[in-house]
Amino acid sequence: KGSSRVAVKCVASPSVEQTAYTTKVARNENLAKLQAGYLFPEIARKRAAHMLKYPDAKVIPLGIGDTTERIPEVITTAMAERAKALSTKKGYSGYGAEQGEKQLRAAIASTFYQNLGIEEDDIFVSDGAKSDISRLQVLFGSKVSMAVQDPSYPAYVDSSVILGQTGLYQKDVERFAKIEYMRCTPENDFFPDLSNVARTDIIFFCSPNNPTGSAASREQLTQLVQFAKDNGSIIVYDSAYAMYVSEDKPRSIFEIPGAEEVALEVSSFSKYAGFTGVRLGWTVVPKQLKYSDGFPVANDFNRIVCTAFNGASNIAQAGGLACLSPEGIKAMHEVVGFYKENTKIIMDTFNSLGFNVYGGVNAPYVWVHFPGRSSWEVFGEILEKTHVVTTPGSGFGPAGEGFVRVSAFGNRENVLEACKRFKELYK
């Protein structure tokens, strides 16, 4: 309700007091390789500075991509009941299975992977896709080589740097050494020219894509799976936005025949049911996916999950199960449908102003082109003149330069107001 609450988590690094004492522990050199800050905390910092400068401005956040709409009641009721039951002798439960509750794993398999050859025990329930991306990096270790779409969701590159898979950041080309950046721009329909992509062990691929909003076609994903097979690579497919697909495009990599031998998939309830704060996701690791020595990847992932994670919250899992009931699925489609209407409003606005606008149709992100301009400069201009927070495209990789991402996660009043301000600025 027009509240200007700012999420300040992770914004400022703890102030370093000037004391003479230091420990004898050397800083992890991989962390020192990271750039100024994770993109979104950096934006939050700029937003906080803007709010200090304009304390009375109504700042509209269409940047970070956090959900705003309430969780459907059929889902929160199930979580409340589970929470209440924890206070009873009969309903109490402690540690659960590290891989997730059997019923939820089965429901995920049958809801999202029906007839795709994925079984209940291929599903590992998590506290969100982001945590699983880092766990997957631990699984692969520091010696693997990595490819990412350029631009891409920053967690892939940053977790790779932290694990020590990369060289130093090279300022001149705005890339980390030893990462293969697969350029995705309007010229190639946001799908990399695989004939120009070097072989890597791991290929991160997100579709529908954050930030470009584009979704790969069946033909394109067939090419990707073939490319991985030819090279003996593993695809880490991120389907966090699969429910936003409207066109006839795959919602899972496992729709592509043979993908189970070369791919695993991370996904999440965050953007389907407003679970960004509840925290629940999953990773599919098919039994057929094997290392070069024939050992199943799933067995090692199970080991990582048991070592580094004690399973998702039982309350969150009760919510997940409710999401996958018939009423829950209907409610999730309504949440997704609401954000898709927002997306259309934003797309229509930028189209009417004469911009080239991408994404939006199969994803809650609109990718607006400002040819010849710096993304951070446009981000700054929009913030200064309209008090709307967007995300600079270059923050997602060098090929994002000249673009700005506008997120459709917002309440309707804010989205309409932001679009009105965009129209005034760019008329």
Ligand code: PLP
């Ligand atoms: N993957 C992509 C592509 C995302 O955009 C996000 C969140 O914005 C995530 C993963 C993280 O999802 P979760 O909230 O499940 O950690």
